[in-house]
Amino acid sequence: MANDTPRKRSLRRSTSSGSNSSSGSNQAIAKATKRSATLLSNQLSSKMSSKSSSPSTTKLVGLVVAWYAGNTLYNIFNKKATNMIHAHWFVACAQLVVGIVWSMVMWGTGMRKTPKLTAEDIAACIPIGLMACMAHAGSVLAMGVGAVSFAQIVKACEPVFAAVVGIIIPPMDIKPALAYAMLIPIVGGVGLACVKEGKGVDINYTAFMWASVANAAAALKGKLGGSVTKKLKGDKSKNMDSANVYAVMNIISFLFNVPMVVVAEMSTLQEEWDKAAEAHGAQAVIMNIALSGFFFYVYNEFAFAFTANVGAVTSSVLNTAKRVIIIVVSSIMFVEPMERNTVIGSAVAIFGTFAYSMTSKKAAPKKKTA
8 A cells, every 4th residue: 555656546547547538439439330330231221122122124024025925825816716706705704714713823822912902992993894894805806806917906096095085084184295196197007007909998897896995995994093003002901013903903804794795695605605616626615715815814914014113104115016016926827918008007007106105205394493
């Protein structure tokens, strides 16, 4: 104790103070480092999440290839089925059954979450399902009574119907003037395709009518369904992704299709079936209906998935390009004549549809600068 001089005590206090100061400084550095690491980790997680949420090019290409292949195969097998049996409402209805079975298997096995819809949600979907029914049945009937290529040329007029629906049904959807100008080559191209050399205007009026019904229904479906499907997709608790939205609409479409089969074809359905089975074999008829239904459901599911990833404008452009493939393939498969006016007219109409898709998107409003 005697040796504990004031100088030594001072040195110990100084050392202790320095040690405490150093310890405090180290703790502060450790805390700062930890905060920085946490911030960096959060930023990296955010970036990785944003990258994982954006679709890869490979995925998008795969969706387009599957969409195009499925749609082309659907048109082939649909035409074979409607050539075999002249009960086209029945064919359209049976095709939807295949999709329903597919959805039930996906939901039943847990491979896809089951939709959780209220009565109010289902009621909101009913008008869209009705339009989906008419769009599908109109296409089947058009291609059943006429050439696939002709039906596809007429269906290139869908933007004309969409433009009219956008104006007359609130809320109004006014497109840029250039987009409306692109409707002229669409209508003109379809008109030219209907003019046969040496014969003048030569139209399969029944096919034209049903293709137009399909166009009008598709336009109404798009108009009525936009806000409803967006709301359903936005509520994660309902399990309504793009695949389930289409599955639900497919079921409602089927329910509307059944009464049309009863009214239009039930009295002659057994007779038509017997004729088809005798001429082609029941197995061939069933196979073509089943395959057309399978590819119809699959291509629509891929198309919905692609649209959900890239938006409606890009999807509309590729939908236009798809018609070219179907027209060419169907002309070869079913030996459908393509005269000069038909080729030129369809090219003009498809170009007009492409141009309409590109010009119909409104420019984003410019931000005001202070």
